[in-house]
Amino acid sequence: MNKKDQPIGSALTTIDLHDIARASITFGVRGFFVVTPYEDQAKLAKQVIDHWTKGVGGELNPFRKKALELIRVSKTFEDVLKEIEKERGEPVVTIATSAKEISGSITTKNLRQKLDNKDSHVLTFGTAWGLAKELMDGCDFILNPIMGKNDYNHLSVRSAASIYLDRIINYK
Amino acid sequence: MNKKDQPIGSALTTIDLHDIARASITFGVRGFFVVTPYEDQAKLAKQVIDHWTKGVGGELNPFRKKALELIRVSKTFEDVLKEIEKERGEPVVTIATSAKEISGSITTKNLRQKLDNKDSHVLTFGTAWGLAKELMDGCDFILNPIMGKNDYNHLSVRSAASIYLDRIINYK
Numbered sequence: 001m002n003k004k005d006q007p008i009g010s011a012l013t014t015i016d017l018h019d020i021a022r023a024s025i026t027f028g029v030r031g032f033f034v035v036t037p038y039e040d041q042a043k044l045a046k047q048v049i050d051h052w053t054k055g056v057g058g059e060l061n062p063f064r065k066k067a068l069e070l071i072r073v074s075k076t077f078e079d080v081l082k083e084i085e086k087e088r089g090e091p092v093v094t095i096a097t098s099a100k101e102i103s104g105s106i107t108t109k110n111l112r113q114k115l116d117n118k119d120s121h122v123l124t125f126g127t128a129w130g131l132a133k134e135l136m137d138g139c140d141f142i143l144n145p146i147m148g149k150n151d152y153n154h155l156s157v158r159s160a161a162s163i164y165l166d167r168i169i170n171y172k
Numbered sequence: 173m174n175k176k177d178q179p180i181g182s183a184l185t186t187i188d189l190h191d192i193a194r195a196s197i198t199f200g201v202r203g204f205f206v207v208t209p210y211e212d213q214a215k216l217a218k219q220v221i222d223h224w225t226k227g228v229g230g231e232l233n234p235f236r237k238k239a240l241e242l243i244r245v246s247k248t249f250e251d252v253l254k255e256i257e258k259e260r261g262e263p264v265v266t267i268a269t270s271a272k273e274i275s276g277s278i279t280t281k282n283l284r285q286k287l288d289n290k291d292s293h294v295l296t297f298g299t300a301w302g303l304a305k306e307l308m309d310g311c312d313f314i315l316n317p318i319m320g321k322n323d324y325n326h327l328s329v330r331s332a333a334s335i336y337l338d339r340i341i342n343y344k
Contacts, residue, residue, distance in 0.1 A: 015187050019328045022327050022331065023327060023328075025324050026319075026321075026326070027321055147342075148338075149198075149341060150198075150200060152235070154198070154239070155194050155198055155334065156195075156330070158331060159194065159195050162334050166338065170320075171343060
């Protein structure tokens with residue numbers, strides 16, 4: 001969504017590729033899918049990924065190479081789900097995140113209790129002003145927003161992804 | 173430190189200002205000090221801060237303004253400690269973080285048990301290849317590295333700061 005509450009495809013922030021890939025590999029995530037309907041944004045993502053996985057970046061920093069190798073670029077959320085289902089041959093469980101209070105949302109601890117480890121689990125983040133309601137409504141679960149000491153909940157998607165992954169893996 | 177294990181002053185990454193300020197305000201941190209000995213880096217930090225706190229940035233995004241208002245720029249770690257002690261008039265407890273296993277390091281839960289809430293607490297992060305041993309040796313506590321599902325521990329400082337703050341505030 002954008003600031004005016006309209007559904008949009010947001011611009012790619014290349015640091016998201018790095019930070020979320022690094023958090024993903026740390027916490028044992030199998031794949032990090034970047035979804036954009038725009039050719040130019042997909043091309044930019046691929047340029048960054050190639051630099052670090054095939055180009056000089058990976059030679060200079062093999063740890064970064066290993067992280068960015070997790071990234072794939074897709075046109076739609078549905079394409080991601082189809083690709084995972086085809087590859088893994090198990091049901092795909094979708095989990096949305098939001099900075100807002102959404103009725104029926106659950107804690108990460110609660111989420112873990114509901115999960116069957118055989119399934120594939122897709123943790124979904126929006127950039128700009130967050131995921132569209134339509135996408136969230138189609139997900140199997142929605143996680144509670146991350147709250148701290150006050151009502152300020154404008155973390156970067158990089159921070160939010162890192163915190164949710166730490167909670168899921170380390171706070172069972 | 174740099175890659176060759178030499179003590180350096182690292183280059184400022186402006187996204188660190190945003191992400192760590194946003195995490196700081198979320199989790200109730202009173203101040204976010206950016207330490208650099210270099211005039212040009214300090215100037216760059218101040219330009220970014222001014223854009224968002226006094227310039228057009230803050231008008232467009234008041235939430236970002238509120239976050240970046242937490243940031244101060246200092247020349248040395250010692251200056252930070254002196255400034256906090258002078259301002260708060262209470263003992264300053266220093267807490268180092270590291271991606272490496274350091275003998276005697278503790279969990280965030282353990283840290284909380286040791287803290288007196290009247291004191292000021294300074295949670296310290298290094299950029300580039302982390303904090304110098306000399307600085308860590310002078311700190312009162314060192315936190316355990318953030319580990320996930322394997323030995324990969326190359327999170328961005330933005331991710332690490334967000335995770336540690338979430339653990340300290342939400343996992344008592």
